[in-house]
Amino acid sequence: MKTLFVAYRVTDLDRSLDFYTALGYTELGRVTLDDGARLALLKFPEEPVVTLELVHRPGGVETGGVDHVAIQVDALDATLKRLTEAGLEPDPVQYPGGPEGPKTSWLTDPDGYRIELVEWPPGQPDGLTEAAFS
Template identity: 50%
Template structure:
């Protein structure tokens, strides 16, 4: 089994597409009429498959919705923030430098959902694995 994608309800499809394409997502395809609304499938250039589905039914989305946050890996935090600034998208939190060189910050999409940008340190795997948690004690 594997996770296929995350579906996000959006209030304004055009505004959301402008935001997500500025981050780097590209449209793979659309399904114009479904029982839950119009579906727009997105993926990042380095992804093989769709990872985000924008769901638009014309209704307003409660600020933030039911999603805590979406995480996007970037190669260079500085370069990514420069590209986003050119699209008038600014982080909502300062860049944090973590152990071993990891950097993170947060954006907010047009419907208020948080998107975490992560720059892994050199040599880190492209995703999180058990190794990332081997030195952390699990709290109960």
């Protein structure tokens, strides 16, 4: 088994698409369901498959229930500069594992979902593995 993607319930699909495309996602496609719900399927350009789905259901949307999604970046400082220039408001850089650990910054989307941007230290394998906890 493997995780395919995260799906967020959003209140305004266009507003959320503007936010996530400014973050760097690209839209692969949209689906409209029989009940009027609309889905937008997104991925980062270097990813081979969809990793984020935005779901808008007519008649009101209850958001929340998700703490955050973590996104790996190659160069956090450059990413934060680009996001700020795009009108987004990332938080200052943090070092949750100390100065030798990962660099992180937080961002909040229009519906209040939190996004953790992570730059791994040199030599750290991509993603979290058992080795990170030993």
